[in-house]
Amino acid sequence: MASRLGSASSRLLCSRTVRIGNVELSPIGGLPALMPSPASLRGVAYSDSQHALEIVQWLMKKQTLRQDAMLLGSHPAALRQLVFRFAELTEREVEVVSISRDTTESDLKQRRELVGGGSVEYVNQPVVEAALRGRLLVHEGIEKAKRIPSSTTCSRIARWLLRMGAF
Numbered sequence: 001m002a003s004r005l006g007s008a009s010s011r012l013l014c015s016r017t018v019r020i021g022n023v024e025l026s027p028i029g030g031l032p033a034l035m036p037s038p039a040s041l042r043g044v045a046y047s048d049s050q051h052a053l054e055i056v057q058w059l060m061k062k063q064t065l066r067q068d069a070m071l072l073g074s075h076p077a078a079l080r081q082l083v084f085r086f087a088e089l090t091e092r093e094v095e096v097v098s099i100s101r102d103t104t105e106s107d108l109k110q111r112r113e114l115v116g117g118g119s120v121e122y123v124n125q126p127v128v129e130a131a132l133r134g135r136l137l138v139h140e141g142i143e144k145a146k147r148i149p150s151s152t153t154c155s156r157i158a159r160w161l162l163r164m165g166a167f
Contacts, residue, residue, distance in 0.1 A: 018060070018089045018090055020053055020056060020057040020060060021057055023057050023060045023061055023064065025060045025063060025064060025090055027089075027090050027091035027092075028090060028091055028092055029091045030091065030092065030093040030135075031093055034093035034094060034095070034135065035087060035088070035091060035092065035093055035094065036084040036085075036087050036088045036094060037088075048085070052082060052085065055071070055082050056082065056085055056086045056089065059082075059083075059086045060086070060090070063090070071083065072142075076140070076141075076142075076143070080138055080140075083136060083138055086136070087136050092135065092136050093133065093134075093135040093136065094135060094136045094137075094138060095126035095127070095129050095130040095135045095136070095137050095138070096126060096137075096138045096140060097125065097126040097127055097137065097138070097139055097140065098140040098141055099139055099140060099141040099142055099144060100141060100144055101144050107125070108125055108126075108127040108128075109124075109125060109127070109128055110122045110123060110124055110125060110128065111123050111125060
């Protein structure tokens with residue numbers, strides 16, 4: 001049975017398939033801690049506008065084609081809501097990274113942490129985890145970035161992971 005999200009007033013959700021217009025996608029599933037819970041469980045009244053459904057449908061097309069997608073706009077909270085709605089419907093995991101004026105590209109890759117015995121361990125950051133595990137990535141505050149070439153950061157990190165033999 002397919003889910004039909006044709007309008008804000010007529011929604012039927014089913015865990016088998018999500019369908020918006022002529023685009024159909026099977027949910028992926030993953031770690032519940034990394035997937036947004038449905039808006040109704042969070043106590044949020046959320047209604048899918050036609051514009052929101054068109055964007056989620058476009059994201060579904062991009063996923064079907066195994067292409068990257070980036071949403072940019074003047075309302076970051078609305079864009080984040082769209083990504084979380086897409087993740088909720090398709091049961092995708094989400095990684096969130098906060099960016100400030102002082103964030104550098106190396107801050108997005110790995111962090112050194114001291115572990116027992118005084119040794120150092122490298123820990124992957126959300127951008128790397130998203131690339132390695134096929135998760136959605138939300139950049140919080142990308143408009144504040146001063147030192148990061150934002151349009152190429154993810155592709156640079158993917159190339160870095162390839163050189164490191166991660167894929």
